[in-house]
Amino acid sequence: MNNPMREDQITTDPAKPAQRMRAGSMTFAAMPWVIAAFALLVMPFVFTDNSAITIMNQMAITIIFALAYNMLLGQGGMLSFGHAVYAGVGGFACMHVMSNTDFFAMLPLPVLPIFGGLFGMGLAMIIGSFSTRSAGTVFAMISLGVGELIAACSVIIVAFFGGEEGVSGDRTYGMPFFGVEFLQQIEVYYLIAFWLMLSALLMYLFSRTPIGRMANAVRDNPERAEFLGYSSRWVRYYSFIFSGFFAGIAGGLFAINYEIVTEENLNTASSGVILLVTFLGGVGFFFGPIIGAIAFTLLQTVLSLQTDLWAFYAGTLFLATVMFFPGGLAGLLMMHVPAIRMGKASKLVVPYIITLIPALIGILGLAALVEMTFHFRHASFGDEEMTVFWTTFDSHTAMPWVVAIGITVVAFAIMRRMLPTLKSAWAEANAAPKANASSQANSSSQGGAA
Amino acid sequence: MDLVLVNLIDGLVTGLLLFMLSAGLTLIFSMMGVLNFAHASFYMLGAYFAYQISIALGFWMGLIFAPLIVGVIGAGVERYGLRRVHQYGHVPELIFTFGLALLIEELVQFIWGRNQMPYQIPDVLNFTAFAISGNSIPAYKVFMIFISIAIFIGLLYVLTKTRVGMIIQAALSYPRTVEALGHNVPLIFMGVFGVGTSLAGVAGVIAGPVLGTFPGMAFVLGSIVFVTIVIGGLGSLWGALVASLLIGWITTFAKSYNIRMEDILNGIGFATPENLDDNMFRDIWAVTSPQIADILPYILMVLILIFRPYGLFGNRDA
Numbered sequence: 062m063n064n065p066m067r068e069d070q071i072t073t074d075p076a077k078p079a080q081r082m083r084a085g086s087m088t089f090a091a092m093p094w095v096i097a098a099f100a101l102l103v104m105p106f107v108f109t110d111n112s113a114i115t116i117m118n119q120m121a122i123t124i125i126f127a128l129a130y131n132m133l134l135g136q137g138g139m140l141s142f143g144h145a146v147y148a149g150v151g152g153f154a155c156m157h158v159m160s161n162t163d164f165f166a167m168l169p170l171p172v173l174p175i176f177g178g179l180f181g182m183g184l185a186m187i188i189g190s191f192s193t194r195s196a197g198t199v200f201a202m203i204s205l206g207v208g209e210l211i212a213a214c215s216v217i218i219v220a221f222f223g224g225e226e227g228v229s230g231d232r233t234y235g236m237p238f239f240g241v242e243f244l245q246q247i248e249v250y251y252l253i254a255f256w257l258m259l260s261a262l263l264m265y266l267f268s269r270t271p272i273g274r275m276a277n278a279v280r281d282n283p284e285r286a287e288f289l290g291y292s293s294r295w296v297r298y299y300s301f302i303f304s305g306f307f308a309g310i311a312g313g314l315f316a317i318n319y320e321i322v323t324e325e326n327l328n329t330a331s332s333g334v335i336l337l338v339t340f341l342g343g344v345g346f347f348f349g350p351i352i353g354a355i356a357f358t359l360l361q362t363v364l365s366l367q368t369d370l371w372a373f374y375a376g377t378l379f380l381a382t383v384m385f386f387p388g389g390l391a392g393l394l395m396m397h398v399p400a401i402r403m404g405k406a407s408k409l410v411v412p413y414i415i416t417l418i419p420a421l422i423g424i425l426g427l428a429a430l431v432e433m434t435f436h437f438r439h440a441s442f443g444d445e446e447m448t449v450f451w452t453t454f455d456s457h458t459a460m461p462w463v464v465a466i467g468i469t470v471v472a473f474a475i476m477r478r479m480l481p482t483l484k485s486a487w488a489e490a491n492a493a494p495k496a497n498a499s500s501q502a503n504s505s506s507q508g509g510a511a
Numbered sequence: 512m513d514l515v516l517v518n519l520i521d522g523l524v525t526g527l528l529l530f531m532l533s534a535g536l537t538l539i540f541s542m543m544g545v546l547n548f549a550h551a552s553f554y555m556l557g558a559y560f561a562y563q564i565s566i567a568l569g570f571w572m573g574l575i576f577a578p579l580i581v582g583v584i585g586a587g588v589e590r591y592g593l594r595r596v597h598q599y600g601h602v603p604e605l606i607f608t609f610g611l612a613l614l615i616e617e618l619v620q621f622i623w624g625r626n627q628m629p630y631q632i633p634d635v636l637n638f639t640a641f642a643i644s645g646n647s648i649p650a651y652k653v654f655m656i657f658i659s660i661a662i663f664i665g666l667l668y669v670l671t672k673t674r675v676g677m678i679i680q681a682a683l684s685y686p687r688t689v690e691a692l693g694h695n696v697p698l699i700f701m702g703v704f705g706v707g708t709s710l711a712g713v714a715g716v717i718a719g720p721v722l723g724t725f726p727g728m729a730f731v732l733g734s735i736v737f738v739t740i741v742i743g744g745l746g747s748l749w750g751a752l753v754a755s756l757l758i759g760w761i762t763t764f765a766k767s768y769n770i771r772m773e774d775i776l777n778g779i780g781f782a783t784p785e786n787l788d789d790n791m792f793r794d795i796w797a798v799t800s801p802q803i804a805d806i807l808p809y810i811l812m813v814l815i816l817i818f819r820p821y822g823l824f825g826n827r828d829a
Contacts, residue, residue: 140602142609191817197601198546199820202741206812209734213806217798329734333613340606373621376614383607384592387599431621439624 093348094262101254105247114246120358121250121257122314127339127350128264129307134336135344136268137300138280139193140201142332143208144308149327150184150211151177151309153222155316159230170235170243171252174313181309182302189301194294196283208329215324227323230316243317253314260307265347267303276300337379343389352390370435374428400490412479412486419475425450426469433465513644518763524652526759527659531714532732533739533751534666535707541683541746542703545593545601548608551733552615553708557581557715558724559623562630570633578712585708589701612729620726628724655717662713663752670748679703738812744825753823758808765804772798 104117126148133139155177159165192203215222222228232249233242241248267273275296278286283293316322325331334357342353357375364371386393400406429449436447437457447454454461536550560580561573568576588611596607632651640650670676682689682699690696715728722728739758743750773796803810815822 134602138602140605191813194820198540198544198605198745199741199816201546201605202737203813203816205734206738206741206809206816210806210809210813213809217802217806218795333609336606336609337613370617370621373614373617376610376617380607380610380614383603383610384595387596387603435621438622 094258097261098258101258105250111246114250116358116362118246118250118253118318119362120355121253122311122318123335123338123354123358124351125257125260125314126308126311126335127342127354128261128347129304129311130335130339131344131347131350132264132267132276132300132304132307134339135346135349136273136280137196137276137297137304139196139297139301140204140336142201142205142329142336143211144204144304144335145329145331146188146208146211146327147181147185147305147308148312148315149322149331151181151312152316152322152326153228153312154180154309155313156228156230156322157221159232159234159316160228162234165235168235169238170232170317171238171255173232173235173317174256174310177311177313177316178306178309181312182306185302185305185308189298189305193297193301196280196297204332205329208327208332212324212328215327222324223322225324227321227325229321232317232320249318253318256310256314260310261351264303264307268347272296272299337375341379341382341389343391343393345388346391346395349389349391352394356390368432370431373431403490405490408486408490409483412483416476416479416483419472419479423469423472423476426465426472429465430462430469433461513646514767516643517646517648518767519760520648520652520656521767522760522763523756524655524759525763526756527656527663528714528718529732529736529739529759530752530755531659531662532711532736533743533755534663534748535710536736537740537743537746537748537751539704539707540740542679542700543593543597543604545597545604545608546737546745547704547707548605548733548737549588549611549615550608550708550711551729551736552612553581553585554711554715554718554732555619555724555726555729556584556615557709557712558630558719558728559619559628559715560712561716561719562628562724565630565633574713574716577716578709581712581715582705582709586701586705588708589704593704594697612733616726616729623726625726628719630719630724632720651721655721658713658717662710666710666748735808738808740822741812742808742815742822744822747822747824750822750824758811761807761811762804765800765807768800770800772796 101121105114108114108117129148130141130144133141133144151174155173158168158173158176188203188207192200192207216224233244235243243249243252268276275286275291276299278289279291279293279296286293286296312322312326315326338353338357339350340353341357342351343349360375360378361371364374368374382389388395397406397409400409432449433447440447532550532554536547539545539547539550557577561570561577564573564576592607592611593604596603632649636649636651636654638650639647640653641648668676670680678689678694679699682694682696686696689699719728722731735758739754740751742757743752743754776796
């Protein structure tokens with residue numbers, strides 16, 4: 062642990078389960094938080110567009126939810142398929158507080174998410190009392206079952222869940238908060254940003270507390286934790302209820318932002334999305350879900366404008382992440398830390414460019430082929446023109462197909478040619494002066510994965 | 512009484528269909544310790560392949576070839592996907608199959624579109640087999656029952672009476688010993704995965720015409736299948752059978768008899784509140800059994816997990 066290099070040996074090495082999902086170091090660095098807070102303050106001045114603010118609001122809510130989810134998955138090793146329930150119930154609770162006009166008139170809006178959090182926490186306390194008995198498959202199954210159950214209840218218990226049309230309210234009826242009535246999107250943005258900073262900080266600090274550290278221990282080896290005198294069940298239970306609290310906060314913010322909460326907020330599809338977001342970002346590091354939420358929201362909003370098939374691409378990306386980079390985006394980034402520490406990162410730049418640009422072109426070529434196939438099969442009769450990458454052509458003639466297949470094949474061929482260069486550059490950049498042979502072999506195999 | 516008989520038959524059809532899915536799933540689970548979330552997706556693939564084949568070659572060719580194709584795809588998924596992810600641990604394995612389920616659904620939408628496919632019952636079986644006091648039982652339901660029972664008996668025979676079955680059973684409990692005796696355990700795993708998914712494929716082929724062949728069909732049945740094997744006990748074939756039949760009958764009976772919560776509550780001594788519309792629990796009072804038929808399995812599962820965490824027939828902790 063004394064050697065900083067050893068400590069940052071990266072987490073995607075499957076041979077070292079204990080390191081695979083470990084969190085960062087014990088020290089608390091204030092700098093990233095200051096930068097993040099500053100960025101959150103400045104963002105609306107950079108992207109002044111109203112739609113940009115909408116996207117940022119959604120992003121921030123997803124970040125809180127994904128961080129809460131990672132308290133279970135990454136830090137506690139509990140895979141939940143029904144975590145949207147806690148966010149959804151938090152959202153519904155906030156909605157009911159909002160519709161209770163007398164009470165809501167005495168309550169400043171920024172306090173409202175706490176109710177969502179408490180409701181999410183309360184539900185998590187009930188469900189967790191039997192679901193956290195074991196981790197692994199049983200926990201996953203119970204979470205799925207409970208998720209389905211509560212989602213199905215939403216059409217039966219209409220008084221609370223509002224049936225199919227959900228519950229809607231008006232956030233502006235709250236007590237003005239220093240004169241702000243939250244009529245505009247930008248005011249809501251700052252409210253959400255405040256809660257984002259607060260909950261992210263609290264969740265980070267939770268992961269530094271003894272209970273947070275024990276959650277990691279229980280995740281890696283519950284038996285050993287039991288021998289040390291900790292009840293792994295209680296440790297899991299605590300993680301679970303805190304995760305439920307922050308999920309509820311995210312749900313409350315959702316209610317404030319959209320002013321409507323429906324069954325869609327608690328069904329299995331939303332639970333699946335948050336799993337996807339968290340895993341894409343990387344469960345091994347605290348900031349992984351943040352990257353995942355930003356990337357996914359951008360993917361969702363930008364890509365879904367361009368193509369009907371965005372869910373297909375997202376699914377492919379997700380599966381590729383599970384198979385090739387179980388560390389997610391964060392793991393991929395952190396792989397480069399040793400090279401940067403040694404000041405050898407510059408050696409990687411050129412090999413990266415000559416390998417990744419053909420790879421990117423190849424992937425875009427594949428995407429074009431997918432789009433063309435889709436158009437060929439599903440376009441209405443007589444509609445034979447399509448536009449891919451700003452080029453309009455007739456998808457029923459041979460020429461575009463030849464071009465697309467040609468570009469794809471050539472690009473992947475170039476990438477294959479360049480791959481050995483990247484591999485050797487990677488090995489060289491990570492070859493520490495005193496590193497032993499095993500860590501070298503290990504890093505070159507990671508280079509292969511990249 | 513006649514209605515009871517009709518419901519018994521309907522429940523049996525549903526239960527046996529569930530069993531065909533849960534049998535494969537529970538076999539795969541007891542072998543690899545991983546729950547295959549994409550299992551119902553293979554069921555959907557079976558239905559779509561059978562539809563595509565039935566256009567060209569007729570229903571019966573579909574019944575033979577679609578499960579084979581599904582089985583080969585399943586074996587490929589095990590060989591090139593799951594085996595790779597296996598080294599990262601159980602949670603990534605679960606996540607992998609979950610992602611696979613999402614991807615297969617998108618893929619099916621990509622190839623066949625979002626609409627329901629006109630996959631029909633073959634003409635040979637499109638008649639009424641017999642009638643019970645005016646309620647006609649289609650021949651296709653009888654056919655489904657026979658196919659499922661035949662598959663169950665065949666599976667039981669292979670697993671308990673043949674050499675292959677013995678090796679599989681041994682590999683379930685002591686994979687390393689079996690490997691040391693010279694058997695190719697990874698190959699057995701791949702084979703079991705392939706057979707399990709092709710069983711799901713068979714279920715898809717015969718259920719497609721009745722329940723509809725559409726991209727959501729995997730999702731509709733998928734979570735019920737997990738519930739089934741959790742109730743039956745993870746890894747237990749008999750448990751899967753009992754739980755499937757139980758769920759089939761419970762949901763069928765709950766749908767066909769309109770039992771109202773108000774009557775139950777009155778029956779056990781609670782009086783109906785005076786002004787029900789203002790009551791906080793008005794929705795609970797108004798609940799009827801057809802309304803909650805689809806969530807009864809989940810309630811059952813939660814109860815089972817609280818009071819008997821290993822399931823009805825399970826004997827191992829997952």
